[in-house]
Amino acid sequence: MPDRIRRFLPFGWLAAVCLALSSFCAFGEDELIRFEGRQVQGGMIIGHAPAGSSVGVDGQPVLTTEDGRFLVAFPREQTDATTVTLTLPSGRRLERSLVPEGREFDIQRIDGLPQDQVTPPESVLERIRDDARQARQARERRDARADWVGGFDWPLTGPITGVYGSQRILNGQARNPHWGIDIAAPTGTPVRSPAPGVVTLAHPDMYFSGGTLFIDHGHRLVSAFLHLDAIHVEVGATVDRGEVVGTVGATGRATGPHLDWRMNLGDTRIDPALLVDWSDNPDAEPR
Ligand SMILES: [Zn+2]
Known part of the structure; x- marks a missing residue:
């Protein structure tokens, strides 16, 4: 094997492995964004991004602290993903999809109530x-x-x-x-x-x-x-x-x-x- 090729081989090998394990090579990118808190329905988590990043949650820009922290909340009903987009100071963009864990909520049905206990009187609506x-x-x-x-x-x-x-369901009304x-x-x-x-x-x-x-x-x-x-x-x-x-x-x-x-x-x-x-x-x- 010519010397020139032998010298180059170790680098070629590394590049090939890196290409094959592209998820491994993306690992460094994952490190740029992390979340703390409970990712559940009704939960709120704190995101950590590099300082100076701009952050969007489901397409809306959100505030970040000077050190890159921001808040993400999951509604009670949410079953699909929230998309967090990060634009680094270099202009590079990253995206993360966060799906909250489901929770069981207590539902109570009460029937046969007098209707005026279910709907507030007209006089107080204003x-x-x-x-x-x-x-x-x-x-x-x-x-x-x-x-x-x-x-x-x-x-x-x-x-x-x-x-x-x-949640209560009174006379069939949620x-x-x-x-x-x-x-x-x-x-x-x-x-x-x-x-x-x-x-x-x-x-x-x-x-x-x-x-x-x-x-x-x-x-x-x-x-x-x-x-x-x-x-x-x-x-x-x-x-x-x-x-x-x-x-x-x-x-x-x-x-x-x-x-x-x-x-x-x-x-x-x-x-x-x-x-x-x-x-x-x-x-x-x-x-
Ligand atoms: Zn209460």
């Missing part, structure tokens, strides 16, 4: 529409703060009396799913902010949700607290993690004192129960 308008407006903020990076604490501890995603986690506690129990944030809504008495407080954690991630007895903060205030923002009540349509804690990433309602450490709430059944 008020309900106005409440919804205010809530929508408060969620329009698109804030670069990333107050979610440090994770979330329980706003208070106590037994869990309602869970995300459960109601909206229950979107929050209900934590039972006596009226007046302090409610603490689960993470830092900015107060974007503080309403003393909405029709369904009574005393209602929104805290925006940045990147369109918002915590909502419902049925509050008192609200201690005003719109525009910055709150710290653990700061008391109000107290538990039974205001609005509530059957007893509890906190209903909901979370949205933009328009997607997610399950706060997936973001907290259950060992911190000894009164709750582990999930």
